[in-house]
Amino acid sequence: MNRVIATERLTKIYNTGGSEIKAVRGVSLRVEKGEFISIVGHSGSGKTTLLSMIGGLTRPTYGRVLIDGVDIWAMSDEELSRFRNRKIGFMFQFSSLISTLTVRDNMLLPAALSGKVEQQHEERALELLERLGLEHRAGAYPAQLSGGEQRRVAVARAFMNRPEIILADEPTGDLDEESEEQVMELLTHMNREEGVTILLVTHNLELAARTRRTLRMRRGRLEER
């Protein structure tokens, strides 16, 4: 298998009011292509910070993130943005839709940001919405959707540009059982059928058990479980 993600002594220190908080402490992680990994841990253990550094959203204080062998934090803003757009799909632990755009436009955002929206993107958006039972909500604005529907649209959007990596931060938090199942089925399907590498941060140990490998974050350090 090919190594797709590697972190080297990844550290994040926040300075708050003169005191230092070490959110992530020297994490070195290896993820092979096509892996489905869950990261569990208590609140404040550094799971989300680790995920955001891997995704190029939070600059590490020390250490490196290598994706396909390339140090993403050595890239320019243009390169890193393009990289995020093409390679990574994000799922956040809250609704992450743009409130002024319809569901359809929210779905097409990743394609629009990569250049041009074409017919194939429209078809892809519809297909993903159908998979999560939301095709009839394409013209609605986020405020017209339930919280669960908003979360599912955001999950579907993460797959729009056919990313190689999905970074999912509590994607099923606050979802009802049925919606949670739909999201997990989609993740499993994409992992198995399309070979997408998935890093799933969750509190839910049942969900973690459905992944192939589980890691635990404790006080900023990562341990095999």
Next chain:
Amino acid sequence: MRMSLLHLALQNLRMRKFRTLGVVLAIAIASAALFSSIMLMKSMSSSIELGMAQLGADIMVVPGDAEPEGAILLGGAPEWGYFSLRYAEAISSLEDVAGVAPLAFVETTEGCCFRSGVYIVGFDREKDFLIKPWVEKQVGELRAFDAVAGAGYDWLPGSEVRLYGVSFTIVAKIPATGVASFDRGVFIPLDRLYWLSKRSREAGIAGMPLEQGEVSALMVRLEPDANPVSVARAIEFQFPELRAVVAKKALSNVKRQMQVMLQSLLALSALTWLTAVILVSVILSMSVNERRREFGILRALGATKRFIFGQVVVEAYLLATLGSVLGMLAGYTFLALFQDVIEGYLRMPYLLPNELYVALISIATIDVALILATIASVYPAYRSAELEPYDAIRSGE
């Protein structure tokens, strides 16, 4: 591409109506102030010059108790009394005087004529050098019941107007001067005006104050190289009961007064802009704070810093363009609708500038709005672009 920076910006403005309306209103008020100030400045300055060129007189002689000189020349409505036409003869004989053209103004009263509150202007068939040459060039000799209309009327040649019970045919129109009594006057020969006065008295039509042999003003044209101030002094010396107003001197006085007023207007406009820039900047900063998560999400989806910066600036440009266009429309409508009121208040001639000049002022106003929108939006835009994406996404959690 259906979804672009512009689409995102437009959607954001459309969906946040209250904020959009507030910013547009601020820019519209500032634009209206700027646009109207420049329009007023230009229209008044060109009206004065055009009016004087149309009048073509070096000195205007009026009764000694007439109003200040600026108002006499440009205020339009002569509110002083009449004096004897015999002075014309005496002034013509003075050294350096090339010609004297008597003018008599009669303000129409309720029920006497086609309309009240406008002027019937009598001019001398022989000596006039203001209206007569122009009429001769256009229509030749005026017949007994022919009249010439000021530029303020829409009448076509052949239209009939009723003056003190007598019907006159409009045969021509004189070009706009910006002087109200000229632009809204009906011109007939002086002898015909005296006849009309006599006839109206005999017919018992009230309201005609003019007597045979009276005039409102004598317009004096000098020989080339003559000194108008010396001639004016000579007139006032010889006829202390009269006042001789030198056109150029009066004009420069009026221009000076106007300059002070317009500088105040522009200062007020600058103050309005300053307020608008601060207001727009504050609103944009607040908006950017509210939208931190949105910018963070866009960054996570692949938007560059430049894209986020552009998003805020493009929104500011759209608001500035919309605000300035609305402001200019409001300003133009105000100036056009209240032209009479403004003219009456300022007691100065006032003509709206031509289309080309209006277009130039409009472009300048939009440019100012865009420059100031840039100033107001650069800092909020920079702050939005420099947000750490994940911090932005988690804000408001």
